[in-house]
Amino acid sequence: MDTMSRKEKEKLLREEDIINAAEKVFTTMGYNGASMEEIAKEAQFTRKTIYQYFAxxxxxxxxxxxxxxxxxxxxxxxxxxxxxxxxxxxxxxxxxxxxxxxxxxxxxxxxxxxxxxxxxxxxxxxxxxxxxxxxxxxxxxxxxxxxxxxxxxxxxxxxxxxxxxxxxxxxxxxxxxxxxxxxxxxxxxxxxxxxxxxxxxxxxxxxxxxxx
Structure with missing residues (x-):
């Protein structure tokens, strides 16, 4: 049985969206060229939101x-x-x-x-x-x-x-x-x-x- 709360599911989905965006940015810009700002832009989240999930x-x-x-x-x-x-x-x-x-x-x-x-x-x-x-x-x-x-x-x-x-x-x-x-x-x-x-x-x- 799925025991995850709605809030936990939303958190996982948001994290997945950020990872998807990061992979796209890393792929197109390279590791050195990528930035948290570009990843936030691609994910359509604020940088503050990104930092809530990743250091x-x-x-x-x-x-x-x-x-x-x-x-x-x-x-x-x-x-x-x-x-x-x-x-x-x-x-x-x-x-x-x-x-x-x-x-x-x-x-x-x-x-x-x-x-x-x-x-x-x-x-x-x-x-x-x-x-x-x-x-x-x-x-x-x-x-x-x-x-x-x-x-x-x-x-x-x-x-x-x-x-x-x-x-x-x-x-x-x-x-x-x-x-x-x-x-x-x-x-x-x-x-x-x-x-x-x-x-x-x-x-x-x-x-x-x-x-x-």
Whole structure:
């Protein structure tokens, strides 16, 4: 049963409207070019209202990218159902990553920018939420690798967490570069972009496959 009051629902809806506006401003103006004033204007709220929900621009940025990572996690959990063993599930995770990148390119670009944010301020609630959701993603990957080791479909001679973080780094880096210069690169070398993506995804997954 929905136990939320009308006031609580209105608060959540308003917060969602602000996050939507912030994502649009960050996408069009970049992180450095965005301001709380521009976000308030886009959301059609006063700056005072924005500050009632978010401490500053950093806080809003983390709320935007946390929602993006939450969406990626949902894609992981949805697509993983199609795998019958650990290796197949790893392939599903790669496909989910690509599907998210294809469906939400602007959000993905904001998510990959997070490493450039340098803040010496006290960690806010939104940053804490961001940290929690980004910790769940590697856990999903590690769980699949462990399952593959147990069922014999994934190599047992690799360290699970090292492999997890390497796969995350390589996949994020590949799609980030693709978003920055993908068409220029593939056109220059007369490559079909779809085939190029699938080749690289299969190449990475194949490094995990058991040779037995």
């Amino acid at each position: 500053d621009k950093d806080d809003l940025y983390y709320a935007v990218v946390a929602r993006g990572f939450s969406g990626l996690l949902s894609y992981f959990q949805e697509d993983i159902q199609d795998g019958h063993n650990g290796f197949e599930k790893l392939q599903c995770l790669m496909s989910a990553y690509y599907r998210f990148y294809r469906n939400f390119p602007s959000t993905f670009n904001l998510m990959t920018y997070v490493g450039y944010i340098k803040s010496n301020k006290e960690i806010t609630i939104k940053q804490q939420e961001f940290n929690k959701i980004t910790e769940l993603l590697p856990k999903e990957v590690a769980k699949v690798i462990e399952e593959g080791k147990a069922d014999g479909s994934i190599r047992t001679d690799i360290d699970t967490m090292s492999a997890t973080y390497s796969a995350e780094f390589l996949t994020t880096g590949f799609f980030h570069m693709l978003s920055v210069s993908g068409k220029t690169f593939t056109n220059h070398f007369s490559l079909d972009q779809e085939n190029f993506i699938l080749f690289n995804m299969n190449l990475l997954c194949d490094a995990f496959r058991s040779r037995k």
